[in-house]
Amino acid sequence: MCSHEPVCPSSEDVDHEAARVVVSRPEQGWSLLCNGVVQFDDTGELMPDGAVVAPHRPRVAA
Template sequence: MCQHKPRCPDAGSADRDQAQLVAQAVSQGWSIRCNGLMIFDDTGALLPDGQIIAPHRPLPTLAGAA
């Protein structure tokens, strides 16, 4: 899919989210990269083949939790 020179990382590679942005819906919380990766604001993602990448944001800590 990518036509950039040098090519953007493939959707299967570890640095896949570094690919160029091609579409974005800020109000809906998603963006699509040129490698077909759909990234969501919750840090989850959807690969072009339909595989799901679970959100991987750090969990908030509770202040004063025992």
């Protein structure tokens, strides 16, 4: 799906969130990355194969 130079990381790569945004719908709370990952504002993700990644917000030190 990616035609950028350098090529964006694939959805299987650890750094898949570094891919470029191709569609952004901030009013709905999601963005589509060029590797097919749908990223949600709550940090959850929907992978191209349908797998769901739960939100993974950084923990705040107390």
